[in-house]
Amino acid sequence: xxxxxxxxxxxxxxxxxxxxxxxxxxxxxxxxxxxxxxxxxxxxxxxxxxxxxxxxxxxxxxxxxxxxxxxxxxxxxxxxxxxxxxxxxxxxxxxxxxxxxxxxxxxxxxxxxxxxxxxxxxxxxxxxxxxxxxxxxxxxxxxxxxxxxxxxxxxxxxxxxxxxxxxxxxxxxxxxxxxxxxxxxxxxxxxxxxxxxxxxxxxxxxxxxxxxxxxxxxxxxx
Amino acid sequence: xxxxxxxxxxxxxxxxxxxxxxxxxxxxxxxxxxxxxxxxxxxxxxxxxxxxxxxxxxxxxxxxxxxxxxxxxxxxxxxxxxxxxxxxxxxxxxxxxxxxxxxxxxxxxxxxxxxxxxxxxxxxxxxxxxxxxxxxxxxxxxxxxxxxxxxxxxxxxxxxxxxxxxxxxxxxxxxxxxxxxxxxxxxxxxxxxxxxxxxxxxxxxxxxxxxxxxxxxxxxxx
Numbered sequence: 001x002x003x004x005x006x007x008x009x010x011x012x013x014x015x016x017x018x019x020x021x022x023x024x025x026x027x028x029x030x031x032x033x034x035x036x037x038x039x040x041x042x043x044x045x046x047x048x049x050x051x052x053x054x055x056x057x058x059x060x061x062x063x064x065x066x067x068x069x070x071x072x073x074x075x076x077x078x079x080x081x082x083x084x085x086x087x088x089x090x091x092x093x094x095x096x097x098x099x100x101x102x103x104x105x106x107x108x109x110x111x112x113x114x115x116x117x118x119x120x121x122x123x124x125x126x127x128x129x130x131x132x133x134x135x136x137x138x139x140x141x142x143x144x145x146x147x148x149x150x151x152x153x154x155x156x157x158x159x160x161x162x163x164x165x166x167x168x169x170x171x172x173x174x175x176x177x178x179x180x181x182x183x184x185x186x187x188x189x190x191x192x193x194x195x196x197x198x199x200x201x202x203x204x205x206x207x208x209x210x211x212x213x214x215x216x217x218x219x220x221x222x
Numbered sequence: 223x224x225x226x227x228x229x230x231x232x233x234x235x236x237x238x239x240x241x242x243x244x245x246x247x248x249x250x251x252x253x254x255x256x257x258x259x260x261x262x263x264x265x266x267x268x269x270x271x272x273x274x275x276x277x278x279x280x281x282x283x284x285x286x287x288x289x290x291x292x293x294x295x296x297x298x299x300x301x302x303x304x305x306x307x308x309x310x311x312x313x314x315x316x317x318x319x320x321x322x323x324x325x326x327x328x329x330x331x332x333x334x335x336x337x338x339x340x341x342x343x344x345x346x347x348x349x350x351x352x353x354x355x356x357x358x359x360x361x362x363x364x365x366x367x368x369x370x371x372x373x374x375x376x377x378x379x380x381x382x383x384x385x386x387x388x389x390x391x392x393x394x395x396x397x398x399x400x401x402x403x404x405x406x407x408x409x410x411x412x413x414x415x416x417x418x419x420x421x422x423x424x425x426x427x428x429x430x431x432x433x434x435x436x437x438x439x440x441x442x443x444x
Contacts, residue, residue: 063378063379064377065377075324080332084328087328092324106309109306116335117339117342155302
């Protein structure tokens with residue numbers, strides 16, 4: 001049977017986000033995975049040593065030169081941002097995870113931008129900082145990054161204090177999925193969860209609840 | 223007459239984005255502006271010397287501690303991201319600028335994230351780099367930032383090569399408004415437009431057309 005979607009990416013990369021979402025929706029079997037080889041150096045290089053393939057990918061699949069990319073083969077739509085992909089899929093499959101009204105829809109966009117703009121980069125840097133060999137520098141860098149993360153973590157914690165169990169209220173939605181997936185980058189950082197638990201207890205409780213979802217773990221091992 | 227919206231922010235800041243959008247929609251008269259005093263140092267401090275007001279703002283208006291914030295007074299909805307605010311307003315007022323189907327909707331989210339995550343920060347840093355007094359360092363920093371901007375500018379240029387006049391096709395939408403407003407940060411950087419024109423000609427033509435919209439200029443003087 002031909003597949004409905006083609007998902008471009010590399011296991012262990014941001015592809016885990018749409019894969020997690022697809023598992024929640026029960027549509028992961030409808031996706032063909034197209035592997036994107038990478039080489040991690042100072043930046044992430046895609047299709048290392050394969051200039052023609054990289055050029056083709058940038059010009060025809062993802063002009064941003066990143067992963068993941070979703071192609072909806074039925075609709076002829078290509079999307080290059082993982083949060084946008086997830087919101088699109090939840091809406092298309094009329095999932096409980098999709099926004100139900102205009103206000104929820106706007107909040108889903110807001111939290112997609114929050115994840116990408118406010119939180120993700122510094123959490124990824126926190127993960128990379130742990131590879132530093134000089135302990136004093138590692139500690140200083142870690143402290144600096146936690147300071148920068150105070151704003152987005154506080155925004156998350158305060159918002160959960162108002163919305164309740166989840167970001168849009170009493171049910172898990174794609175706003176939670178997109179926001180929580182950003183926090184997952186830090187899970188291998190020593191003391192990460194304790195720091196969040198102590199300083200942003202509502203965010204920690206929310207994160208713990210979401211990580212216990214059956215489809216979350218599978219995704220971590222993608 | 224009581225207003226439909228309260229828009230928190232400071233003239234000259236990111237508040238120009240929702241104000242531009244509101245002018246496009248013809249609803250700017252429906253917004254009450256609530257001034258947020260700022261002090262620009264190494265970071266932007268809101269409500270300098272007014273701890274109580276800042277604390278109130280963070281806990282009750284914008285947990286992210288930034289501007290702008292939109293309150294929809296009728297719906298009891300508060301949004302803290304400018305791109306999310308604009309998409310929400312265009313949809314609510316059933317504007318031609320709003321997405322018309324699921325694919326356009328997803329592309330609006332994608333370009334909102336592109337602006338915030340891929341482009342905005344480095345364009346703002348490009349603007350700040352011009353204040354450097356040492357010419358050699360200024361030049362090196364400018365070159366470095368243009369290198370980083372190659373990815374998002376390329377994504378924009380390639381996408382316009384496929385979509386046509388605007389990001390979603392042949393009409394101006396909120397995807398264009400959100401994306402173009404990010405590029406406006408750089409307009410005072412010497413050589414900025416020439417650099418874009420030479421390297422990303424489709425992006426430059428698109429930007430020039432959008433900047434010629436009657437409501438664009440008004441916003442720049444907000």
